[in-house]
Structures are given as C-alpha cells and as structure tokens.
Amino acid sequence: MKGKEFSVFRRKLNKTQQQMAQLLGTSVKAIHSYEQGWRSIPTHAERQILFLIAQMNKKESKPRSCWEIKKCADENKKRCPAWEFGMGDLCWFINGTICEGDVRNSWEEKMIMCKSCTVLTSQIFQ
Numbered sequence: 001m002k003g004k005e006f007s008v009f010r011r012k013l014n015k016t017q018q019q020m021a022q023l024l025g026t027s028v029k030a031i032h033s034y035e036q037g038w039r040s041i042p043t044h045a046e047r048q049i050l051f052l053i054a055q056m057n058k059k060e061s062k063p064r065s066c067w068e069i070k071k072c073a074d075e076n077k078k079r080c081p082a083w084e085f086g087m088g089d090l091c092w093f094i095n096g097t098i099c100e101g102d103v104r105n106s107w108e109e110k111m112i113m114c115k116s117c118t119v120l121t122s123q124i125f126q
C-alpha cells in the first residue's frame with residue numbers, strides 16, 4: 001500500500017492521524033511518515049486498515065464467499081485455508097489461499113492479486 005492510498009483509507013475510516021496511530025498501535029510520527037511516503041507501510045498495518053474498511057462496509061451489504069464468486073473447483077476449495085477456516089469474505093486477510101490454482105509466496109504478491117480481485121474490491125470500494 002502506498003502513502004496516498006493509506007491517507008485515503010484513513011479519511012474513509014473518519015480518523016485523525018492521532019486516532020489512526022492509536023488504532024494501529026504506533027506513533028503519530030509513523031502515520032505521518034507513511035502518508036508522506038518516507039516509511040513503507042508494514043504488512044500488519046495494511047491488513048488492519050483493509051479489515052476495518054471491509055467491516056465498515058459490511059454493515060451495508062453482506063459479502064458473498066469467495067468460492068461462490070470465483071466458482072472454485074472442489075479440489076482447490078478443499079485445500080484452501082479460506083474454506084478450511086470459513087473465511088469466505090476474508091480470504092484476502094490470510095496467506096496461503098489457493099487463488100487461480102496457486103498459493104502466492106508473500107503478502108506483497110498476494111495483495112497484487114487481491115487488489116484486482118472482485119472479492120476484495122467489492123468490500124473496499126463501495
């Protein structure tokens with residue numbers, strides 16, 4: 001996630017930099033640095049922001065499971081942690097999912113894929 005995107009999401013959550021620092025368990029200085037692009041945004045912070053936005057939007061419409069949306073084959077579904085742990089609407093939150101038949105090696109690789117996937121975008125950009 002880039003600083004500009006972080007800032008847009010923070011405003012979407014209706015939080016000041018101070019409140020965002022408290023939510024993420026970090027300093028206001030760190031939030032400022034993320035938004036200015038001086039520091040890269042850590043994985044745990046990106047994950048939490050996306051989670052909070054998705055939870056906020058969930059109040060308006062209940063998301064469908066990823067395996068329904070993506071019409072996953074049974075053999076993939078049964079190997080996928082999203083199915084195993086019943087996280088059909090939070091598949092993007094966990095690593096190791098079998099998307100397009102394959103596991104991505106890192107959170108960064110996974111996010112590249114998820115950010116162009118309707119499962120995530122439908123929960124974040126409403």
Ligand code: SF4
Pocket residue numbers: 066070091092097098099100113114117118119120
């Ligand atoms: S690409 Fe990401 S958002 Fe889409 S189904 Fe897979 S884990 Fe979920």
